[in-house]
Amino acid sequence: MGLLLQLLFVGLSNGAIYALIALGYTMVYGIIELINFAHGDIFMIGSLVAISTLTLLGITDASAPTGWTLVSVILLSFLSAMLACAMLGVVIERVAYRPLRNAPRLAPLISAIGVSLILQDLGKLWKGVSPVPFPMGLHQIFLTTAFTVETVQISIANILVIVVAVVLMISLQWLVTRTRTGRAMRAVAQDREAAALMGVNVNTIISTTFFIGASLAGAAGFIYALQFGGTIFTIGYQLGLIAFTAAVFGGIGNLVGAMLGGLSIGLIESLATYIPDSDRTTHFLFNIPLGIPHGGEAWTRAIIFGILILTLVFRPSGLLGQQTPEKV
Amino acid sequence: MATSIRPRTLLSSTVFAKWIVALLVPVLVFTFGWNGDLIVNRVLSGFLLPGSSAYDTLTLIQAAFFVTVFYLTTVALAGYLVASDSGRRGMVEVWVNILIFVLVPLGLVIYTNNLIFGLALCAIIWAVYLYGRRLLLRIFHYTPPPPLEELKVIDAEQQVILRSRAIAGSFWFAVVLAVIWLIADLFFYTTGTLSFQLLIWGIIRTILLPVAGYFLGQLAALIALRRVITPAGNGGNERKEARGRVSRRRQLEVLSTARASEEAKDLVPNDLPLRSTGAQRFYLLLLIAFVLFYPALDPLLFGSGTAGRLAGYGDAGFYVILALGLNIVVGFAGLLDLGYVAFFAIGSYAWGILGSPQIGVLAGFHVNPQIWPWFFWPMILGAALIAAFWGVVLGTPTLRLRGDYLAIVTLGFGEIVPIVFLELDKYTNGTNGLVSVYSPAFPGVDWSANTPIPYYYLILALIVLTLFANLRLRDSRLGRAWVAIREDEIAAASSGINLVNTKLFAFGAGAFFSGIAGMYHAAKLGTVSPDNFSFGDSVIYLAMVVIGGIGSIPGVIVGALVVYSINLFVLNQLDTIVADPSNGLYYVLNPIYTSISHFVPGFTFGSIRNPVFGIVLVVIMVFRPEGLIPSARRKRELHRAADEAAEVGSLDVAPGAPGFESEVRID
Numbered sequence: 003m004g005l006l007l008q009l010l011f012v013g014l015s016n017g018a019i020y021a022l023i024a025l026g027y028t029m030v031y032g033i034i035e036l037i038n039f040a041h042g043d044i045f046m047i048g049s050l051v052a053i054s055t056l057t058l059l060g061i062t063d064a065s066a067p068t069g070w071t072l073v074s075v076i077l078l079s080f081l082s083a084m085l086a087c088a089m090l091g092v093v094i095e096r097v098a099y100r101p102l103r104n105a106p107r108l109a110p111l112i113s114a115i116g117v118s119l120i121l122q123d124l125g126k127l128w129k130g131v132s133p134v135p136f137p138m139g140l141h142q143i144f145l146t147t148a149f150t151v152e153t154v155q156i157s158i159a160n161i162l163v164i165v166v167a168v169v170l171m172i173s174l175q176w177l178v179t180r181t182r183t184g185r186a187m188r189a190v191a192q193d194r195e196a197a198a199l200m201g202v203n204v205n206t207i208i209s210t211t212f213f214i215g216a217s218l219a220g221a222a223g224f225i226y227a228l229q230f231g232g233t234i235f236t237i238g239y240q241l242g243l244i245a246f247t248a249a250v251f252g253g254i255g256n257l258v259g260a261m262l263g264g265l266s267i268g269l270i271e272s273l274a275t276y277i278p279d280s281d282r283t284t285h286f287l288f289n290i291p292l293g294i295p296h297g298g299e300a301w302t303r304a305i306i307f308g309i310l311i312l313t314l315v316f317r318p319s320g321l322l323g324q325q326t327p328e329k330v
Numbered sequence: 331m332a333t334s335i336r337p338r339t340l341l342s343s344t345v346f347a348k349w350i351v352a353l354l355v356p357v358l359v360f361t362f363g364w365n366g367d368l369i370v371n372r373v374l375s376g377f378l379l380p381g382s383s384a385y386d387t388l389t390l391i392q393a394a395f396f397v398t399v400f401y402l403t404t405v406a407l408a409g410y411l412v413a414s415d416s417g418r419r420g421m422v423e424v425w426v427n428i429l430i431f432v433l434v435p436l437g438l439v440i441y442t443n444n445l446i447f448g449l450a451l452c453a454i455i456w457a458v459y460l461y462g463r464r465l466l467l468r469i470f471h472y473t474p475p476p477p478l479e480e481l482k483v484i485d486a487e488q489q490v491i492l493r494s495r496a497i498a499g500s501f502w503f504a505v506v507l508a509v510i511w512l513i514a515d516l517f518f519y520t521t522g523t524l525s526f527q528l529l530i531w532g533i534i535r536t537i538l539l540p541v542a543g544y545f546l547g548q549l550a551a552l553i554a555l556r557r558v559i560t561p562a563g564n565g566g567n568e569r570k571e572a573r574g575r576v577s578r579r580r581q582l583e584v585l586s587t588a589r590a591s592e593e594a595k596d597l598v599p600n601d602l603p604l605r606s607t608g609a610q611r612f613y614l615l616l617l618i619a620f621v622l623f624y625p626a627l628d629p630l631l632f633g634s635g636t637a638g639r640l641a642g643y644g645d646a647g648f649y650v651i652l653a654l655g656l657n658i659v660v661g662f663a664g665l666l667d668l669g670y671v672a673f674f675a676i677g678s679y680a681w682g683i684l685g686s687p688q689i690g691v692l693a694g695f696h697v698n699p700q701i702w703p704w705f706f707w708p709m710i711l712g713a714a715l716i717a718a719f720w721g722v723v724l725g726t727p728t729l730r731l732r733g734d735y736l737a738i739v740t741l742g743f744g745e746i747v748p749i750v751f752l753e754l755d756k757y758t759n760g761t762n763g764l765v766s767v768y769s770p771a772f773p774g775v776d777w778s779a780n781t782p783i784p785y786y787y788l789i790l791a792l793i794v795l796t797l798f799a800n801l802r803l804r805d806s807r808l809g810r811a812w813v814a815i816r817e818d819e820i821a822a823a824s825s826g827i828n829l830v831n832t833k834l835f836a837f838g839a840g841a842f843f844s845g846i847a848g849m850y851h852a853a854k855l856g857t858v859s860p861d862n863f864s865f866g867d868s869v870i871y872l873a874m875v876v877i878g879g880i881g882s883i884p885g886v887i888v889g890a891l892v893v894y895s896i897n898l899f900v901l902n903q904l905d906t907i908v909a910d911p912s913n914g915l916y917y918v919l920n921p922i923y924t925s926i927s928h929f930v931p932g933f934t935f936g937s938i939r940n941p942v943f944g945i946v947l948v949v950i951m952v953f954r955p956e957g958l959i960p961s962a963r964r965k966r967e968l969h970r971a972a973d974e975a976a977e978v979g980s981l982d983v984a985p986g987a988p989g990f991e992s993e994v995r996i997d
Contacts, residue, residue, distance in 0.1 A: 037734055037737075037738070098948050098951075101952045102952060102955070105951075105955050106955075107734065108880070111666075111734070112872065112873065112876050112947055112951050113948050115869050115872075115873075115944075116943070116946070116947030116951070117944060117948060119869070119940045119941060119944030119947070120945060120948075123938065123940045123944070124941065127938070127941075239865070246738070250738065300749075300752075300753050301749065301753060303745060304745070304746045304749040304750065304753075307742035307743075307745050308742075308746065310739070311727060311742045314727075314731060314735050314739050315727045315728075315731070315739070318731065318735055
């Protein structure tokens with residue numbers, strides 16, 4: 003029971019990170035119908051920026067600030083990651099996607115892949131090939147257990163991750179449903195030309211969407227670095243695809259769907275590690291070992307992609323999307 | 331009929347001067363600047379003075395073949411170009427074209443002493459030149475000469491004139507070439523670097539060349555006349571059987587006007603030497619001879635290091651096959667496939683398991699290393715069929731999907747398949763991969779890693795087969811069904827095309843060729859491991875197709891070579907040059923390298939391979955999304971108006987132009 007709870011909790015906190023990244027994917031797809039392959043790498047850059055800001059502020063492995071210093075340091079790092087990623091997102095949109103607004107579907111996709119390659123190597127050139135660690139002292143502060151439920155230890159980092167993610171999602175939902183800009187974004191997503199006729203500046207709105215989506219990715223980058231104690235330049239690619247699966251699973255173009263999808267994929271991923279290793283299992287059914295070779299842990303990516311494929315084949319609109327008919 | 335070899339009018343003299351100089355300069359650059367005469371002299375001294383040459387007989391024979399073909403083709407080409415000149419383009423324009431498009435690549439290859447690197451630099455110069463020329467033409471409000479508006483019919487008298495012009499052109503070109511060469515030979519003889527036997531050969535050659543020119547001119551006239559429209563009969567063909575068929579003129583009149591005027595531009599006379607279809611046959615002949623005899627020519631042209639270069643070209647070769655296979659899926663059928671590496675992996679593992687001791691381990695028998703490699707040849711078909719089967723299986727879930735969703739599903743499969751190979755290590759040996767995969771067996775040929783020459787010819791053969799299959803597929807009923815699906819699925823289904831079968835066939839055919847490539851790769855490398863197959867490779871294959879031109883066969887071949895050279899070659903070359911002060915480019919590159927190294931520790935040009943690749947992708951997508959060599963169909967869609975300015979350097983197709991490409995949208 004304790005193990006199950008532990009897995010559930012881990013899945014939820016991972017899922018929160020996936021949900022934040024998935025929101026960026028889904029917002030961009032909803033508004034310009036483009037799969038932004040570079041989004042995962044924006045997340046990676048965000049985590050690198052967060053760690054760099056901490057180093058710039060003078061936080062070393064040994065320092066362990068407390069009180070207001072701690073809060074301000076964390077806040078500064080968080081905001082700088084969000085801001086840097088937001089600007090990066092806007093620049094990418096301007097340079098690589100806007101000229102291709104009217105081009106056939108393949109062109110911006112290839113462009114996005116190109117941008118993703120550039121960003122990955124930017125991260126590699128900037129911080130090197132080996133994992134970039136979060137300052138140890140700070141990381142230890144966050145790893146201290148806040149409280150314990152049954153046998154599951156919940157640390158400050160876990161709480162922070164979930165709280166930050168929930169707060170951001172709620173504020174995003176508020177932004178999209180209750181403000182003018184949000185209404186304009188929904189209008190552009192629904193029908194670009196009609197929105198332009200209604201006086202919406204489409205270019206600005208698209209840039210704003212990229213700004214917001216990328217800032218969420220930056221936030222996700224920060225809390226990822228916080229939770230896991232470091233990043234590496236390939237994390238964008240790995241997590242990006244999982245987050246995209248989450249976005250599709252929940253219904254692409256649908257914000258609540260992305261959040262739900264992220265949480266679900268996080269849960270599924272951690273539950274998949276529960277599948278036993280068929281080479282070592284002690285349970286047999288008709289002489290066939292229960293489980294899969296090397297256990298569920300090695301197959302998580304394959305399982306997630308399997309979910310992606312099954313979703314797209316059987317219910318392409320995802321959990322919460324609408325079934326749109328195919329127009330001639 | 332009497333054929334005269336004297337130029338008829340003064341106007342003709344300028345024509346002769348124009349073409350003879352235009353062709354002579356590249357030939358002379360090749361002969362004297364790039365060891366052309368060195369090849370000839372080495373070959374001859376190898377034959378006349380046996381034992382003096384450092385090269386074996388086979389190399390010498392191959393080199394002899396090549397130079398013969400080269401010079402004879404050039405002489406014939408001279409005749410063709412003189413015959414097909416219509417006087418609408420001036421001398422300077424032709425000379426500038428020849429300078430930029432022939433001399434610059436030749437010069438760069440000679441200067442850098444490296445084929446791929448020289449061509450890469452040349453491509454950059456071409457891009458800059460075409461862009462600059464377009465700007466200049468726009469500034470000066472240049473209007474090109476009007477296109478041929480009606481199809482000219484060439485009657486018997488004009489045929490005679492054409493023939494005589496061709497013969498005259500070839501003859502005089504050969505004369506001038508022979509005389510210049512003889513003078514050079516005399517000069518070298520007096521300075522002592524040429525032996526007496528070779529001087530005798532030079533004198534013989536001076537007599538032989540003009541005679542050859544006369545006959546080659548007749549051949550050139552024949553080739554030119556095959557394409558003209560004559561008053562009666564079919565394309566200059568006056569044989570009896572032509573009477574029953576529709577005449578070419580009638581054929582062209584029945585086609586749309588745009589198509590007719592486009593075809594008319596291909597017919598003689600046509601004075602765009604680098605674009606006319608007739609002249610392209612000559613270039614194709616030269617290219618085929620060069621590629622075929624390349625292993626023999628490489629030591630003569632480039633000096634040492636042949637083995638490494640040939641191995642590299644072998645790798646470039648399987649990229650070409652992969653690009654051609656992906657072109658079927660993405661280009662012909664319009665099914666965006668981001669997981670193509672999965673089929674490549676299946677092909678590699680097919681031979682990896684069946685063609686290595688692993689099959690013995692799995693099936694429990696002893697694998698005889700002498701007999702087993704012979705299975706390579708039937709297994710080429712076998713691995714291709716296995717890959718095609720899995721292509722159909724993996725394509726089945728995608729049948730109802732469009733556009734982006736299809737891409738994502740294929741991406742998912744492209745990720746799952748390597749994971750499967752990694753984790754099922756009872757069969758595939760997991761992360762360690764399969765080693766000691768057998769090379770193919772052929773009597774008397776050494777397939778070990780020391781000599782890449784057999785692999786070079788093997789990949790050439792495979793490319794020829796793939797090319798042939800692709801061309802036939804494209805022009806078949808199935809190929810047209812693919813294009814119909816690509817353009818509009820619902821209309822195609824309404825026209826009676828079975829969507830499911832056609833799409834599955836597309837996946838299967840694409841996977842078939844990647845299976846062949848995978849098998850070649852496994853045999854050449856000798857090992858198969860799951861690390862070789864990743865999403866990044868799928869991106870590279872897609873980029874090959876996209877950069878080259880989606881759906882166009884020559885385009886994707888060029889795209890594959892371009893991507894290969896960027897990805898694996900050019901940057902490593904830059905690293906070598908930075909370390910080598912004897913190279914001229916050292917003085918340009920070293921300061922750049924040292925200044926960047928100050929900012930980024932551990933910087934090498936090889937490490938920025940990926941971002942350079944990414945930047946190239948983005949730039950190509952923004953500025954030339956139809957690719958380097960767009961397919962003829964796309965060109966026809968875009969250049970509906972007979973605008974000749976567009977044909978010279980069609981960089982000016984903006985995305986978003988009407989009729990650019992029909993989109994497949996997800997609604």
